[in-house]
Amino acid sequence: MTALATGTGGVGSCFISQLTWLSKNLPSTRLSLCYISMIDKALYRPDYAEIDFDTALFTLEATGVEPPPISTIVEYLAAAPHNVILVDNTSAISLAEAYPAFLRRGISIITPNKKAFSGSYQLWQEIFSSATSGGSYFYHESSVGAGLPIISTLKDLVQTGDEITRIEGVFSGTMSHLFNKFAPTSGSGGKWSNIVREAKELGFTEPDPRDDLNGLDVARKLTILGRLAGLPIESPASFPVESLIPAALENVANADEFLRSLSKYDNEMEEKKLAAERSGKVVRFVGSVDMLGKKAKVGLEWVDQTNPIANLKGSDNIISFYTKRYGDMPLSIRGAGAGGPVTAMGVTGDLLKVLCQLR
Numbered sequence: 001m002t003a004l005a006t007g008t009g010g011v012g013s014c015f016i017s018q019l020t021w022l023s024k025n026l027p028s029t030r031l032s033l034c035y036i037s038m039i040d041k042a043l044y045r046p047d048y049a050e051i052d053f054d055t056a057l058f059t060l061e062a063t064g065v066e067p068p069p070i071s072t073i074v075e076y077l078a079a080a081p082h083n084v085i086l087v088d089n090t091s092a093i094s095l096a097e098a099y100p101a102f103l104r105r106g107i108s109i110i111t112p113n114k115k116a117f118s119g120s121y122q123l124w125q126e127i128f129s130s131a132t133s134g135g136s137y138f139y140h141e142s143s144v145g146a147g148l149p150i151i152s153t154l155k156d157l158v159q160t161g162d163e164i165t166r167i168e169g170v171f172s173g174t175m176s177h178l179f180n181k182f183a184p185t186s187g188s189g190g191k192w193s194n195i196v197r198e199a200k201e202l203g204f205t206e207p208d209p210r211d212d213l214n215g216l217d218v219a220r221k222l223t224i225l226g227r228l229a230g231l232p233i234e235s236p237a238s239f240p241v242e243s244l245i246p247a248a249l250e251n252v253a254n255a256d257e258f259l260r261s262l263s264k265y266d267n268e269m270e271e272k273k274l275a276a277e278r279s280g281k282v283v284r285f286v287g288s289v290d291m292l293g294k295k296a297k298v299g300l301e302w303v304d305q306t307n308p309i310a311n312l313k314g315s316d317n318i319i320s321f322y323t324k325r326y327g328d329m330p331l332s333i334r335g336a337g338a339g340g341p342v343t344a345m346g347v348t349g350d351l352l353k354v355l356c357q358l359r
């Protein structure tokens with residue numbers, strides 16, 4: 001059995017550590033690594049020789065070569081003498097769009113990358129049909145709520161005949177961290193731009209934090225959950241999404257320049273916070289999918305100080321499923337929704353699920 005890993009950042013490096021742990025503590029998994037890459041370096045051998053887990057990242061950095069095109073990677077893996085699982089720990093759209101090509105060739109996929117599952121509805125359908133025709137599997141638990149059991153719970157609800165009426169909550173570790181620190185229910189909050197930088201340093205944000213602040217990351221998660229619950233959402237751009245990017249910074253060239261300039265616009269967020277406080281509320285970044293009304297939305301809401309959403313800590317997500325069976329009291333899941341170790345846990349957990357099915 002072989003795992004192929006791409007992406008060696010916050011999540012990818014924790015995933016490699018967890019592979020090392022598995023190989024020592026669950027040797028019956030008999031996993032090996034035959035390909036590992038970052039953006040501009042890849043490590044692999046024509047004879048699929050095992051790459052040592054302990055030294056993989058160092059060897060990749062020191063001796064990696066230019067990665068081959070994705071079509072070559074598909075061929076390389078399809079010709080492997082054993083089952084192969086692609087573990088995509090990147091946020092690359094190019095790789096996400098190639099999932100059907102991997103799945104059709106019998107290569108299973110595990111990923112925290114939201115891009116494929118929240119891309120066009122056509123890509124979503126192709127992923128399902130390609131897995132069926134290739135006899136392969138795909139799991140993406142960490143694409144929503146990091147390692148929290150959100151997708152597996154939703155699938156269980158749907159596959160046992162419950163009907164989802166509404167999904168709502170805080171779906172972003174970054175946004176949770178920002179608002180818990182910027183507009184706490186007691187005491188005064190910190191400076192918006194400083195907390196944004198801190199969220200990036202803690203590994204909560206997307207590679208480009210603007211993808212969190214513009215609401216797109218939450219919109220992608222709602223697209224995934226809405227589709228799994230039975231709503232054919234066309235794309236994350238097909239419903240209202242509020243962006244927290246100051247208008248004057250919408251076109252800055254890159255994330256570094258954006259972060260450098262953000263403090264000039266701290267007063268815009270300060271005003272939003274004070275408006276909520278004047279009504280005795282706190283401001284939070286909330287998302288919802290109304291399955292009955294066939295609508296989704298993402299944006300700022302004023303919530304009561306006693307609302308569980310107002311009282312999250314750290315990078316906590318809280319995601320509530322309202323269903324026919326659960327009635328007025330939703331099934332709610334809460335816990336850290338971002339960060340390398342917890343996200344990699346969801347990826348490694350998915351890997352174990354695929355291994356059970358490939359045996």
Ligand SMILES: NC(=O)C1=CN([C@@H]2O[C@H](COP(=O)(O)OP(=O)(O)OC[C@H]3O[C@@H](n4cnc5c(N)ncnc54)[C@H](OP(=O)(O)O)[C@@H]3O)[C@@H](O)[C@H]2O)C=CC1
Binds near residue numbers: 142
């Ligand atoms: N961080 C978190 O808390 C969570 C992250 N996720 C998702 O996990 C994924 C990874 O996030 P994170 O680890 O934080 O991001 P990082 O920016 O830390 O790491 C991304 C990695 O992907 C590599 N990469 C990018 N494009 C390619 C490519 N085309 N081919 C090969 N490698 C590539 C980068 O290479 P290089 O090192 O050369 O730049 C880097 O190693 C994202 O999809 C994110 O949305 C999901 C839930 C939570």
Ligand SMILES: N[C@@H](CC=O)C(=O)O
Binds near residue numbers: 144171338
């Ligand atoms: N940037 C995302 C990472 C997890 O999906 C977040 O902050 O939630």
Ligand code: NA
Binds near residue numbers: 142145147148149
């Ligand atoms: Na999850």
